[in-house]
Amino acid sequence: MMALLEVQGLTKHFDLSGDILGRLLHGEKILKAVDHVSFAINEGETVGLVGESGCGKSTTARLITRLIAATAGQVYFQGREILSLPARNVREIRRHIQMVFQDPFASLNPRMKVLDIVGRPLTLYQGLKGVKKTDGVVELLELVGLGSDCLYRYPHEFSGGQRQRIGIARALAPRPKLLIADEPVSSLDVSVQAQVLNLFRELKQKLKLTMLFISHDLNVVEYLADTVVVMYAGQIMEVAPVEQIFKLPLHPYTQGLIASNPTPESFIEKPPPTLGGEVLLPLNPPPGCRLEPRCPLRVERCKTIEPLLEEKRPRHRAACHEV
Amino acid sequence: MAETTVTPFSGEPIAPRARPRTAIGIFREAMAVILRNRLAALGLVIVLWVSLTALLAPYLATHDPFQMNLANRLVGPSATHWLGTDSYGRDIFTRLVYGSRIAMRVALGAVFLAVVIGVPLGALSGYLGGWVDTLVMRCIDTFLAFPGRLLAITLVAALGPTFLTLYLAIGITSVPGYARVVRASVLSQKEKEYVEAARMTGEPELRILFFQILSNCIAPILVLVSLDFAHAILVESSLSFLGLGFPPPAPSWGLMLNEARGYMELAPHVAIIPGLVISLTILGFNLIGDGLRDIFDPRQYES
Numbered sequence: 166m167m168a169l170l171e172v173q174g175l176t177k178h179f180d181l182s183g184d185i186l187g188r189l190l191h192g193e194k195i196l197k198a199v200d201h202v203s204f205a206i207n208e209g210e211t212v213g214l215v216g217e218s219g220c221g222k223s224t225t226a227r228l229i230t231r232l233i234a235a236t237a238g239q240v241y242f243q244g245r246e247i248l249s250l251p252a253r254n255v256r257e258i259r260r261h262i263q264m265v266f267q268d269p270f271a272s273l274n275p276r277m278k279v280l281d282i283v284g285r286p287l288t289l290y291q292g293l294k295g296v297k298k299t300d301g302v303v304e305l306l307e308l309v310g311l312g313s314d315c316l317y318r319y320p321h322e323f324s325g326g327q328r329q330r331i332g333i334a335r336a337l338a339p340r341p342k343l344l345i346a347d348e349p350v351s352s353l354d355v356s357v358q359a360q361v362l363n364l365f366r367e368l369k370q371k372l373k374l375t376m377l378f379i380s381h382d383l384n385v386v387e388y389l390a391d392t393v394v395v396m397y398a399g400q401i402m403e404v405a406p407v408e409q410i411f412k413l414p415l416h417p418y419t420q421g422l423i424a425s426n427p428t429p430e431s432f433i434e435k436p437p438p439t440l441g442g443e444v445l446l447p448l449n450p451p452p453g454c455r456l457e458p459r460c461p462l463r464v465e466r467c468k469t470i471e472p473l474l475e476e477k478r479p480r481h482r483a484a485c486h487e488v
Numbered sequence: 489m490a491e492t493t494v495t496p497f498s499g500e501p502i503a504p505r506a507r508p509r510t511a512i513g514i515f516r517e518a519m520a521v522i523l524r525n526r527l528a529a530l531g532l533v534i535v536l537w538v539s540l541t542a543l544l545a546p547y548l549a550t551h552d553p554f555q556m557n558l559a560n561r562l563v564g565p566s567a568t569h570w571l572g573t574d575s576y577g578r579d580i581f582t583r584l585v586y587g588s589r590i591a592m593r594v595a596l597g598a599v600f601l602a603v604v605i606g607v608p609l610g611a612l613s614g615y616l617g618g619w620v621d622t623l624v625m626r627c628i629d630t631f632l633a634f635p636g637r638l639l640a641i642t643l644v645a646a647l648g649p650t651f652l653t654l655y656l657a658i659g660i661t662s663v664p665g666y667a668r669v670v671r672a673s674v675l676s677q678k679e680k681e682y683v684e685a686a687r688m689t690g691e692p693e694l695r696i697l698f699f700q701i702l703s704n705c706i707a708p709i710l711v712l713v714s715l716d717f718a719h720a721i722l723v724e725s726s727l728s729f730l731g732l733g734f735p736p737p738a739p740s741w742g743l744m745l746n747e748a749r750g751y752m753e754l755a756p757h758v759a760i761i762p763g764l765v766i767s768l769t770i771l772g773f774n775l776i777g778d779g780l781r782d783i784f785d786p787r788q789y790e791s
Contacts, residue, residue: 232684256690264688272681276703289690335689 167244168205169375170229170262170343175202175238177224181448197447198224200399201238203474206343206392211369211376213390213407215383215422217444221399222379223267226347229377230264231255242343260290263341267348269328273320279306279331280316286338305334308371309364326357330364337368345377350385358385365389383426387411395419398455399447401474405481415483417462454485462487514706518783528779534772535717541585542592551579553586553739562755574744574758575751576737583739584765590740591769594654595720599713601659606666607702607709613667614674615697625671628664636661640723644732654733658723662716669712673705707784711777718773725766741766 179196182188199221206212214222227233229240231247240248247258263286266272273282283302287293293301303313309330320328329349336344346365350358366389368374380386386393386407393410395403395418403416414420421440442459454460457467466486474484523529541548550570557577564572571580613624643657677683678701686696727733728742736743741762748759 227684230688232687259688259690264685266681266685268681272685274682274686274700274704277700285686285691286689332685335685338689 168241169208169210169243170206170377171241172205172225172229173203173239173241175225175228175240176200176236177221177228177233178236193449195449197399197450199228200447200450202396202399202401204394204401204404206375206377208342208375209373210391211374211378211389213386213393214377214379214396215381215386215393216396218381219444219446220396221447222381222396223347225396226264226345226377226379230259230262230345260339261342263336263339263344265329265332265336265344265346265349268352269325269332270320270352272332273328275320278317278319282320282331283334283338286335290339301338302334305338306331308337308368309334324357325353326361329353329361333361333364333368337372343375343377345379347379348381349378351381362388383411383422395422398445398450400455401484402456403481403483404474405478405483409478409481413478413481415477415481415488416485417460417487418456419483421459421461511706518710518780525779525782527775528782531772531775531777531779534768535776538588538769538772539592542588545585545589549579549582549585551582553578553582554737555579562751562758564755564757571761572755572757575747578737580744580758580761583744584741584762586739587741587744587762587765588769590734590738591721591724591766593651594658594724595717597651597655598658598662598720598724599716601655602662602666602716603709603713605659606663607670608698609663610667610670611674611697611702611705614671615678615701621671624667628667632664637723637726640727641730641732644727649727649732649734654724654727657727658720661723662719665712665716666709669708670702670705673708674701677701677704707780711780711784714773714780715777718770718777721766721773722770 176197177199179198181194181196182191183194202221202225204212214225216222224233228235228238228248231250235248238248239246242258242262247255250258280299280302283305284293284298287298287301291301299316302316306313306315311327311330311334315323315327315331320331323331333349349365350361353361362385365376365378369376369389376389378386378389390407393403393405393407394401395410395416397418402418403410403414405415410419411423414423418440425440440456440459440461445455445458447455451468452471453469454463454467454472457463460467462485464487470486472484472486474482477483477488550568555578557573560569560573560577561575562573563569563577566572569579569581571584574580574583609624609628613621639661640657643660644653647653647656674697683696683701686700687693691700724733724740725742725745728738728740729746730742731746733742734740736747744762745759745766748755748762752759
């Protein structure tokens, strides 16, 4: 089966050297925010993308939706390469790949009514106007658990969770084939997080949604994802089905993440080796494994040879020399 | 339905209906704060007063503004001439009333022109960035190097005093202000996620800028508009005082001041009264501007 979305060698480098003077004084500074990232999403599947903040999760999402331009790599959507599409054709792709944003306070224009926020994509992609548009918006609002009494209200009248529901309704409006959710619950209160997560799960079943769900919270990903992609410092460390990654994590980084994740079990079982140190920004990264300075399993060759993402077990890939 | 109903799925109460942030909503909010701020309220009263006077000039005037009466020169305030007469025996009150028309019309035209040119320039400059930004901002900088009033004098002297040249001469000196203020707000707004979200909904780029981003930049523009009104009125008065504005016998405030210069010792009221009117009007607009600045203080408003 062909994957709905296939990402190959996706790379984004930010040049932070500044002007010529800065380049001379401090040398070249390249932030390899996303570095040769490859993964695939099958139809109907939910892929959870996890990693600490700054590891390139959100950048990956923005690269796929062409909100920022990639340095290198390809993204195939339904077999069609989309990174090389001319700018005027990007709309066709965005109709099918929609996004829910992280900050429900910044992602809704404070000067637009809910009717317009959710209705714009209906008008722009489906040409719906007037009553048809209103009907469409009401339908979408009901889908996300809001009523038609919200139509003529402004975003500031809603709580964070409700705003995020509006954001979800907007993303679902063009009936996308792929929904990218960029940390949609991380800025919400914990009690509200659960409600929004349940909504995602409900929508996933009801609409047979294919999702790329980005989060730094393992519990959230475990709850929603079918496949988990673990990123660190711009690279993929491990890819595996959700049951497997939580039961038998291979990569020391994943093990560290899971160990630091507060669950009831983590107090009973003996925790695996945790990671010391701080997250490193991939600024002028040295050759070798990105995790090397923090890794409990590091050996000499980790310093020089970059481990490739290899199949270590069936359907379970990891980028590590030592597993 | 009660104000604090619970939505079926989320279980979160919808906040009680707040005042919506529409143009009318903002206007009402602004009004509420202006009324709380006494000085701004005073400014509003003055401005409304002058505006109404300008609108209703023919009904308020007690005499013909051009009717000379040399037998009645420079008389003080009386029942027939409420504010006295000038050196040609014309009724000062009537001339002031008609003068408000000139002042307001010039200010309106100048501010309109400045907004119409400055706002899109600044918006495009901030949104597109790159060489467009560099080009526009360097032109603006060059423009700022000219002293504004001197530029206005040159323009009016070259093109002659008509309403259009006055709009142009006074308005053009305000363009850099709008361009810079709008550019700065657009720069801060365009990084917000709602812009990316709009892009995802297929909104064309120019619509994102002019409908979505710009509607969030109205506050600083409003402040600038009210301060600019004061500035325009002052410049118009200065120009006519220098003899560069409308030629006599036009009832322009600056011109009245100029004509009264020679009779300061004989009849000080002929100069003092138009001077006071100019000052008061400018004070009114400035008070509103300061009040609006308080309302739109980012510390109060960041969302």
